[in-house]
Amino acid sequence: MGIRKLKPTTPGQRHKVIGAFDKITASTPEKSLVTGKKSTGGRNNTGKMTMRYIGGGHKQKYRFIDFKRNKDGVPATVKSIEYDPNRTSRIALLYYADGAKSYIIAPNGLEVGQTVVSGSNVAPEVGNTLPMANIPVGTIIHNIELRPGQGAKLVRSAGAFAQLISKDGAYAIIKMPSGETRKILAACKATVGAVGNSDHGLEKSGKAGRSRWLGRRPHNRGVVMNPVDHPMGGGEGRASGGHPRSRNGLYAKGLKTRAPKKHSSKYIIERRKK
Numbered sequence: 001m002g003i004r005k006l007k008p009t010t011p012g013q014r015h016k017v018i019g020a021f022d023k024i025t026a027s028t029p030e031k032s033l034v035t036g037k038k039s040t041g042g043r044n045n046t047g048k049m050t051m052r053y054i055g056g057g058h059k060q061k062y063r064f065i066d067f068k069r070n071k072d073g074v075p076a077t078v079k080s081i082e083y084d085p086n087r088t089s090r091i092a093l094l095y096y097a098d099g100a101k102s103y104i105i106a107p108n109g110l111e112v113g114q115t116v117v118s119g120s121n122v123a124p125e126v127g128n129t130l131p132m133a134n135i136p137v138g139t140i141i142h143n144i145e146l147r148p149g150q151g152a153k154l155v156r157s158a159g160a161f162a163q164l165i166s167k168d169g170a171y172a173i174i175k176m177p178s179g180e181t182r183k184i185l186a187a188c189k190a191t192v193g194a195v196g197n198s199d200h201g202l203e204k205s206g207k208a209g210r211s212r213w214l215g216r217r218p219h220n221r222g223v224v225m226n227p228v229d230h231p232m233g234g235g236e237g238r239a240s241g242g243h244p245r246s247r248n249g250l251y252a253k254g255l256k257t258r259a260p261k262k263h264s265s266k267y268i269i270e271r272r273k274k
Contacts, residue, residue: 002019002020002022002199003017003018003019003020003199003202003203004017004018004019004020005017006018006206011207012206012207012209013206014206015204015206016204016205016206016207016210017202017203017204017206018203019197019199019200019203021083023081023090023196024081024082024083024090025080025081025082025112026079026080026081026082026093029061029063029082030093030101030103032101033063033064033093033101033102033103034061034062034063034064035061035062035064036061036062037059037060037061037062037086039055039057039059039060039215040054041054041055041056042054042055052217052219053216053217053218053219054215054216054217055215055217056212056215056217057212057213057214057215057216058085058213058214058215060085060086061085062086063082063084063086063091063103064102064103065084065091065103065104065105066094066102066103066104067143067151067152067153067156068149068150068151068152068189069104069118069129069143069152069189069191070118070149071096071098071100071102071118072118072119072120073117073118073119073122074096074097074098074100074117075096075097075115075116075117076094076095076096076097076102076115076116076117077094077095077113077114077115078092078093078094078110078111078112078113078114078115078116078127079093079094079095079101079112080092080093080112081093081106081110081112082103084103087105087156087157087158088157088158088197088200089105089106089156089157089158089195089196089197089200090105090106090158090196090197091103091104091105091106092104092105092106092110092127094116104116104127104143104191105142105143105156105191105195105196106195106196106197107126107127107142107191107192107193107194107195107196108126108193108194108195108196108198109126109193109196110126110127110193110196114127116128116129118130118189120134121134124136124139124192125192126192126193127191127192127193128191128192129143129189129190129191129192130189130190130192131148131186131187131188131189131190132144132164132167132172132174132184132186132187132188132189132190133167133172133186133187135164135172135190135192136164137164137165137166137167138163138164138165139163139164139192140161140162140163140192140193140194141155141161141162141163141164141174141190141191141192141193142155142156142160142161142162142190142191142193142194142195143155143156143189143190143191143195144162144174144184144188144189144190145184145188145189145190146184146188147185147188148185148187148188148189150188152189152190152191154176155176155177155195156195157195158195158196158197158198158200158201159194159195159196159197159198159199159200159201160177160194160195161177161193161194161195162174162175162176162177162190163175164190165181167186168183170185170186170187171183171184171185171186171267172184172185172186172188173269176272178272178273179270179272179273180268180270180271180272181268181269181270182267182268182269183267183268183269184267222241222245222247223238223239223240223241229247230247231245231246231247231249232244232245
């Protein structure tokens with residue numbers, strides 16, 4: 001998956017860098033795996049705006065992704081690689097040998113026509129899902145479960161990957177994309193390989209309109225507001241706003257917000273780098 005830099009024929013094109021769609025092989029999604037998706041505009045069930053700067057955007061359909069991969073021992077053929085508006089990574093349509101269909105997140109190097117399979121005794125090859133107890137140490141993985149059978153929760157965005165660095169009894173020790181090293185039960189499943197579309201981080205929108213297509217409205221800074229609206233607002237001229245803080249007064253730089261008694265702290269061996 002490459003990127004395209006466009007010629008500066010308009011001001012919006014001048015700085016635009018977008019992903020190339022050369023690896024995508026289907027333009028319409030599988031109808032049985034799609035449902036309508038309602039846009040909230042940042043409002044809750046009473047109509048009150050609870051999240052600012054959300055609204056508009058192109059209509060999107062939700063694709064059901066199989067994060068559990070629990071059809072063990074049934075081989076599946078990759079039918080197509082598709083675009084998904086709900087995530088940064090690409091998705092792959094699988095046709096199982098028993099007639100079932102499902103979408104998975106497309107790992108790097110997965111090709112149309114390739115066969116993938118899940119289960120405890122499968123080979124640790126790209127696209128295959130198996131418990132971390134059966135994955136060799138040093139393997140690059142993604143789509144990691146936090147609890148057995150729960151479905152993948154970690155390492156799902158474009159270009160992301162974790163590494164299985166060792167095993168300690170019932171636990172596997174994982175180096176996360178953030179730099180954090182932590183324990184996860186070795187019975188949890190993970191998929192071999194890195195998530196595809198790794199050039200996503202190089203993209204530049206080029207104009208404000210592309211943010212509007214994604215449903216992001218203009219985001220105004222706290223220092224330009226009045227004191228009634230934000231702790232950093234007010235003052236004569238372009239005042240600095242004082243110490244950076246959030247709208248409800250929490251310091252934005254350096255304040256530890258993690259709960260000191262959080263139960264998962266005992267599984268973290270080394271915290272992510274600041």
